[in-house]
Amino acid sequence: MGLVTPGLGLIIWMTLPFLIVLFILGRYAWRxxxxxxxxxxxxxxxxxxxxxxxxxxxxNLKAGNEKLLKEARRERxxxxxxxxxxxxxxxxxAKVNAKQEADKVLEEAKEQIHYERMAAVTDLxxxxxxxxxxxxxxxxxxxxxxKNKHQELIxxxxxxxKFN
Amino acid sequence: xxxxxxxxxxxxxxxxxxxxxxxxxxxxxxxxxxKGKTNIYENEKHEIDAEHEDFNAGEMILEHVKDMHxxxxxxxxxxHITIPLPVILYDRDKEKLHVFxxxxxxxxxxxxxxxxxxxxxxxxxxxxxxLAVDESRSEPLDFSITKTAAGVxxxxxxxxxxxxxxxxxxxxxxxxxxxxxxxxxxPVILFIRDDVAKPSIGEKKYERFLPFxxxxxxxxxxxNLLGLVPFFPGGANxxxxxxxxxxxxxxxxxxxxxxxxxHYWKHIFNTPGVPWWLKFPIPLMPIVEVLGMITxxxxxxxxxxxxILAGHIIxxxxxxxxxxxxxxxxxxxxxVSVFSVAFTVFIDFLELLVAFIQxxxxxxxxALYLGMATEEAH
Numbered sequence: 001m002g003l004v005t006p007g008l009g010l011i012i013w014m015t016l017p018f019l020i021v022l023f024i025l026g027r028y029a030w031r032x033x034x035x036x037x038x039x040x041x042x043x044x045x046x047x048x049x050x051x052x053x054x055x056x057x058x059x060n061l062k063a064g065n066e067k068l069l070k071e072a073r074r075e076r077x078x079x080x081x082x083x084x085x086x087x088x089x090x091x092x093x094a095k096v097n098a099k100q101e102a103d104k105v106l107e108e109a110k111e112q113i114h115y116e117r118m119a120a121v122t123d124l125x126x127x128x129x130x131x132x133x134x135x136x137x138x139x140x141x142x143x144x145x146x147k148n149k150h151q152e153l154i155x156x157x158x159x160x161x162k163f164n
Numbered sequence: 165x166x167x168x169x170x171x172x173x174x175x176x177x178x179x180x181x182x183x184x185x186x187x188x189x190x191x192x193x194x195x196x197x198x199k200g201k202t203n204i205y206e207n208e209k210h211e212i213d214a215e216h217e218d219f220n221a222g223e224m225i226l227e228h229v230k231d232m233h234x235x236x237x238x239x240x241x242x243x244h245i246t247i248p249l250p251v252i253l254y255d256r257d258k259e260k261l262h263v264f265x266x267x268x269x270x271x272x273x274x275x276x277x278x279x280x281x282x283x284x285x286x287x288x289x290x291x292x293x294x295l296a297v298d299e300s301r302s303e304p305l306d307f308s309i310t311k312t313a314a315g316v317x318x319x320x321x322x323x324x325x326x327x328x329x330x331x332x333x334x335x336x337x338x339x340x341x342x343x344x345x346x347x348x349x350x351p352v353i354l355f356i357r358d359d360v361a362k363p364s365i366g367e368k369k370y371e372r373f374l375p376f377x378x379x380x381x382x383x384x385x386x387x388n389l390l391g392l393v394p395f396f397p398g399g400a401n402x403x404x405x406x407x408x409x410x411x412x413x414x415x416x417x418x419x420x421x422x423x424x425x426x427h428y429w430k431h432i433f434n435t436p437g438v439p440w441w442l443k444f445p446i447p448l449m450p451i452v453e454v455l456g457m458i459t460x461x462x463x464x465x466x467x468x469x470x471x472i473l474a475g476h477i478i479x480x481x482x483x484x485x486x487x488x489x490x491x492x493x494x495x496x497x498x499x500v501s502v503f504s505v506a507f508t509v510f511i512d513f514l515e516l517l518v519a520f521i522q523x524x525x526x527x528x529x530x531a532l533y534l535g536m537a538t539e540e541a542h
Contacts, residue, residue: 003230009310009313010313014408020320021320021323021379022376025379032331032334036335036339
């Protein structure tokens with residue numbers, strides 16, 4: 001049994017155990033281990049893919065949300081703008097209406113005043129006519145007595161007349 | 165393990181250290197060898213009694229690294245505690261099989277059934293009633309379960325126990341995270357699969373050889389590590405035994421030869437890209453290629469054997485330094501022991517690394533050879 005001469009017995013006692021170990025481990029250890037490692041790798045792979053997909057979806061969702069938000073904001077702005085516009089319009093309209101109304105009222109008032117004045121003038125004319133008639137009557141009555149007096153009387157009467 | 169491809173600087177440091185320690189060690193061995201020779205000269209009778217025999221480092225180291233018919237566990241005082249191992253002999257002259265325990269030989273002092281155990285652990289026939297070698301009878305075929313064989317059994321049992329228990333967890337919880345022993349071994353298994361088998365053999369065919377490579381790797385690794393354990397049931401020099409490494413290399417050889425495809429054989433017998441006059445009339449290239457087929461596993465065998473054996477010898481050498489020095493002076497022995505133990509610890513760590521590296525290298529090269537044998541023509 002030298003250091004570098006192979007022993008016959010040991011060849012057998014090495015070959016046999018090694019083959020037995022190879023068989024047992026190959027069948028009952030390496031096969032299930034490899035199978036399970038593969039399965040686990042596949043499941044990890046799958047999980048990673050699923051996570052990636054979820055992230056992608058999340059991103060999409062986020063993008064959708066953002067879009068929605070943007071749209072909503074735009075909508076709000078447009079609504080606000082419209083509201084502002086319509087309120088302005090309403091105010092404008094109201095102003096115009098009011099002005100028209102006021103103008104109308106003014107016109108009417110003017111017309112009224114005009115009518116009133118006309119009436120007053122007519123009344124005055126009537127009154128003057130009446131007064132004139134009365135004066136003429138009195139003048140006529142006094143004419144007969146004194147010419148000067150007539151003059152005086154007319155003046156006097158005229159002085160009395162006050163245009164109210 | 166992934167960092168095994170140590171940077172070139174790391175490798176250089178490792179080599180320098182190795183050379184340095186080998187130098188120191190060789191000095192020690194030289195001294196002890198001289199001493200050993202005079203010892204043999206002085207004690208012609210070869211008294212086994214440790215008390216009266218001067219320490220012989222060379223003998224002690226060889227006794228530890230060589231295959232034995234008994235498993236020496238410890239020596240307490242003058243008492244040797246050894247486990248006798250079964251001796252299985254086939255007597256070619258009488259065509260008879262003998263099975264008995266090696267303790268029958270009484271360490272070579274007795275003969276049993278017409279055989280005796282020599283100093284070199286060989287079993288030789290003797291003349292009846294004496295211890296003289298009988299030259300007329302042919303030597304028996306020795307199928308004994310030696311210390312190394314027992315070490316192989318221990319390794320095998322350990323392998324089977326450990327990996328079956330690990331496999332059980334894989335079977336019951338195939339998709340859960342690894343736990344305990346499983347998480348220790350899984351990275352190594354994955355390393356062999358992803359960094360040894362896959363790149364060497366190729367994505368398509370690696371699965372066929374994976375069980376072989378894994379068994380090979382863990383067998384060598386466990387045997388290497390068990391060899392580093394200084395007490396029973398470790399300590400047997402398993403992968404530092406040439407028979408063991410030879411069998412492993414033969415397995416690689418057989419695997420490559422039998423899985424070799426057309427392309428592989430064509431490459432050997434009709435090497436492409438070589439001038440025709442190298443193949444005909446003298447088939448120079450085929451001869452070289454066939455030699456290559458044999459040298460590859462041969463190199464595998466020698467590398468593993470020499471690495472592990474050298475590691476054991478260095479460790480034992482450092483331990484023997486203590487005894488060499490203490491023979492001349494007890495105080496010198498104590499003084500040296502400090503350095504010896506320190507160096508032994510260092511070498512043990514180195515051997516731990518070597519245990520992994522050698523298992524890796526053997527497996528990687530086997531995988532590469534298998535890859536070459538199964539490679540498809542481009």
